[in-house]
């Protein structure tokens with residue numbers, strides 16, 4: 001039984017989606033970031049955190065990689081060229097989509113008011129549009145990394161949805177067509193039902 005710390009509206013969504021994909025049992029502890037429940041298991045107070053066998057793993061990408069390797073699902077095997085490419089795409093998504101969205105969030109509501117620079121958001125929106133256009137150019141199939149869905153697709157589609165809720169410009173037909181069948185997956189829909 002896994003424990004997932006974090007509200008489903010945060011990056012904990014990715015972990016819940018993964019757990020639904022692999023059909024693992026889990027308990028959701030929807031504690032807010034920096035709450036005592038979270039700082040007890042992750043000193044930074046950030047979510048998600050995965051509780052497993054008495055240990056606690058932080059960072060959504062690390063958690064997805066762990067679950068993928070452990071359950072042999074949604075990943076190419078470690079040590080293969082396909083896996084190296086999958087890891088590279090995963091890091092690219094974290095650099096070019098996640099980090100841009102997170103910087104905007106920090107300057108909107110995360111940082112102390114006096115440390116926010118809301119004007120940076122215009123530049124971040126431009127950057128996001130450029131990065132998604134570039135990402136679309138590398139899509140030539142159903143998934144980002146070969147003919148099977150991987151954790152990179154979970155992170156990508158989560159970021160695309162995050163962009164919509166953050167009111168980032170995202171009008172790219174290739175990415176819309178790519179994301180649609182992935183969003184239709186039963187595992188995604190089950191988590192979505194919890195969020196809405």
Ligand SMILES: N[C@@H](CCC(=O)N[C@@H](CS)C(=O)NCC(=O)O)C(=O)O
Pocket residue numbers: 010011012033034044045046047048058059060061110
């Ligand atoms: N790279 C980390 C980022 C974790 C993170 O920043 N989580 C946010 C919620 S989505 C949070 O807990 N923020 C609280 C804070 O920054 O103090 C991941 O992917 O899990």
